[in-house]
Amino acid sequence: MSEKKEIDIMESVYDKNDKAASQINLSFTRNGIFAVNVMGAPGAGKTSVLIQVIRRLKNVASYVIEGDIEADFDTKLLKSMGVKAVQINTGGACHLDSPLIGKAAEELSLKNGVLFIENIGNLVCPAEFQIGEHVKMLISTVTEGSDKPYKYPLAFEKADIIILNKCDLLPYLVFNEDFFMKGVRALNKTAPVIKVSCKTEDGFEEVVEWIRNKQKLQKE
Numbered sequence: 348m349s350e351k352k353e354i355d356i357m358e359s360v361y362d363k364n365d366k367a368a369s370q371i372n373l374s375f376t377r378n379g380i381f382a383v384n385v386m387g388a389p390g391a392g393k394t395s396v397l398i399q400v401i402r403r404l405k406n407v408a409s410y411v412i413e414g415d416i417e418a419d420f421d422t423k424l425l426k427s428m429g430v431k432a433v434q435i436n437t438g439g440a441c442h443l444d445s446p447l448i449g450k451a452a453e454e455l456s457l458k459n460g461v462l463f464i465e466n467i468g469n470l471v472c473p474a475e476f477q478i479g480e481h482v483k484m485l486i487s488t489v490t491e492g493s494d495k496p497y498k499y500p501l502a503f504e505k506a507d508i509i510i511l512n513k514c515d516l517l518p519y520l521v522f523n524e525d526f527f528m529k530g531v532r533a534l535n536k537t538a539p540v541i542k543v544s545c546k547t548e549d550g551f552e553e554v555v556e557w558i559r560n561k562q563k564l565q566k567e
């Protein structure tokens with residue numbers, strides 16, 4: 348009996364969140380905003396990847412909502428580069444949800460551009476919650492090991508694009524790329540997997556081209 352009650356509560360939590368997410372998504376679309384939910388483990392390089400991407404998204408207004416449990420280092424860094432960014436601190440919650448995004452979005456006065464939402468560093472919960480995004484970008488890294496698609500399937504299954512970051516470190520690691528790709532493709536047949544390095548700056552032209560194309564499709 349108590350088990351059934353627990354499932355009902357979770358269903359209503361997801362339902363409420365998803366309804367709010369649909370409203371937020373509609374409002375983003377109406378304002379010409381293409382929203383990217385950036386997910387990945389702590390330290391995967393989410394902020395580093397955003398910096399590389401935003402630098403290359405010339406002639407496009409970029410906005411960032413930064414999610415962290417505590418602290419605002421990433422927001423300060425982005426603001427120091429001239430990026431319009433706002434911080435959300437969840438104070439303990441392991442993912443962002445729609446009400447949090449609704450409030451943060453109001454602070455940014457969003458209009459015509461790309462909004463990156465850096466989710467809490469966590470390879471599990473962010474994948475379960477829609478937050479009004481048009482696409483989900485997963486940052487995976489070679490330092491995490493090639494078995495991650497097998498162990499954390501939902502994030503890989505739901506991703507629209509998978510960035511494999513820190514490839515400059517490949518010579519120093521044991522990372523089985525074939526095994527990684529087999530795991531990814533068992534879950535997700537379509538998402539491009541793009542190898543990048545924020546250190547050498549390789550791979551980002553392809554990421555930016557993908558974002559530009561998706562943004563164009565959303566506008567049509």
Ligand SMILES: Nc1nc2c(ncn2[C@@H]2O[C@H](COP(=O)(O)OP(=O)(O)OP(=O)(O)O)[C@@H](O)[C@H]2O)c(=O)[nH]1
Nearest residue numbers: 388389390391392393394395468512513544545546
């Ligand atoms: N060698 C190497 N280091 C990287 C690369 N990308 C990021 N890093 C380093 O990884 C660390 C974490 O990078 P962040 O961009 O802060 O990662 P994050 O995912 O935003 O971290 P949280 O917001 O704390 O979850 C930093 O020390 C970066 O300099 C890369 O491609 N190669």
Ligand SMILES: [Mg+2]
Nearest residue numbers: 393394421465
């Ligand atoms: Mg970060």
